[in-house]
Amino acid sequence: MGIDYYGILQIPRNSTDLEIKKAYRNLALEFKKDLLDNPQATQVFSLIGEAYDVLSNPARRAIFDQYGEEGLKMGVPMVDGCFPAYHYHGDPVATYKDFFGTTSPFADLLDVLRNPPLLHQLADGTKCLRKKQDPIKHPLHLTLHEVYFGGVKKMKIHRLVFTNAERTTTEVKEKILNVPIKPGIKAKTEIIFPDEGDQNPATIPADVVFIIEDRPHDNFVRDGNNLIMTVTVSLEEALLGTTVTVKTVDHRTIRIPITDVISPGYEKIVDNEGMPILEQYPDKGNLIIKFNVTFPTYLPKNCKEIFRKGFHLCKLEGGGIQHEVINKMVLADKILRIDPDEQMPPMIRNY
Template sequence: MGSSFYDTLEINRNATDADIKKAYRRLALKFHPSSNRDSESPEIFTQLGEAYDVLSDPRKKATYDKFGEEGLKGGIPPEYGSSGAWSSKYIYHGNPDKTFKQFFGGDNPFADFYTNDAPLQLGGLEPGVVKTQDAHIERDLHLSLDDLFHGCTKKIKISRRVMNEDGFTSSIKDKILTIDVKPGWKEGTRIVFHKEGDQGPNSIPADIVFIVREKSHLFFVRQQHDLIYKAHISLEMALTGFSVEVETLDDRLLTIPINDLVHPAYTKVVTGEGMPLSQDPSQRGSLIITFDIQFPERLSAERKLQIKQALAF
């Protein structure tokens, strides 16, 4: 190997960014200690990592081209400090595996190039090697009861690894996924985006699966297609009758008369005022009203007598 970073990667000083990537890919695979048992391969592999780390970064490369390795690592002279070149001292982190993983992507990128201890051809997969899809990725999608009642559109930004145009390297890019929430969707509904996971040279991207998680509501509890509403009433109201006012999720005010005697297990069912059915949003479940009866904390002797007399009839 030569003494300059260009010599290390076996390229000339006019090499393009694509040339630098191709050279590093070829040599890093060749001298990776996992595939090359030569005693010098670890040292060469480290040199390759440092050379690529410098030449793949435009600012580091510009400083190296102008001031050499001494200027890059020792700091450029003060008179050149305003030139816009790399001005701080460069120190390679010394972990060539880190450089290798950042280049190829993944926690074990070298595994992408070997199957059953047989190296793959650099042009792609060996004949007969079948790509397998990565395991699907699950994410919770938290939605309010109002979202699930009316339906809505949610846009979610994901970051994923995509292959670059050179077909060898990858980078992290953002993408917006759009979910059209349908009225009546329930807890546990799954929305699948096929092959939107990380891309790799020898694998099929994973599916991304969003799972609906319903947020709690201040007044309603959902039970399948029904809505449960708890009304707080006094003992007098429970025995003599009253009306319950309920503000619905579509901003209507229902006034519901209660003429029955209300006991602790009593419920009032109002059909057609629950959640829409996902398969037919024009149909809706029921509104079920339960009652929390507030008993008096104490009664005078006179009041107790009056109640006894009233209940005697």
């Protein structure tokens, strides 16, 4: 004779779904507390879980009512196939957790006991639950100079504060909040001042939150710990080289020689000239210089001929370094174009 799941839950066969749940709840609470002290309680607890797993499912319960445990666990032929054999997963704690939503059905109650909600007593003596107001968020725009050096930003707020000991009346007062700015602080960082919102007898003051935002800069864009700037150069500078003068965020002037040919996508990376790295201060990121090359709108015929000869010579030499040959030819053409009166006098040698 198979297991009687109704007998395990101590309920009649015509029990409703609600009665099945009540029976499981009572037995589960009774036997779970004994699991550590009584090994036999573990077996009973597993049978209780299996009984609830079967009877709480309408299809399994119908098969059990008609064919018993043997038919349920062996499978039953149906008109349109076969009802699959049932096997309990063997984890009564999982069934328990699925039923209660937690391994401890008293978790919410214990949390309330450990962290009781704040209550406010009204004038008539009744008490009501005090809820915390939603946080008040303000954007805090910082210049790159402020982010670079850090410091303290003073922010003025106005809020309602209590004016009497009974905490029943309020008035608007001004307060200065000192917002700490660490060098290299990242955008979207939230700096929180707890309970600095309006005071109210029935609610907990809101937190005041400042969200860091980068203020646009004339020359730089911050990308993480790096600074990016774009420099416009002529085609001549892109081919022959140039020097980029940069006024840094900390008011220095640096000159960066560009000796490479500036091709599309070329970037010059200057190490340790970016923003301070928050987690590794005083280390800094890099300065990344991008280029925008402006092309001449018109080339004289003589210039075109010089470039044509340069490319031709490169081909004759087997595709050597074209820009070097062109640079030499352009330089030679410039020398030939100098007015004789402007030429340097010949070097006088003393023998």
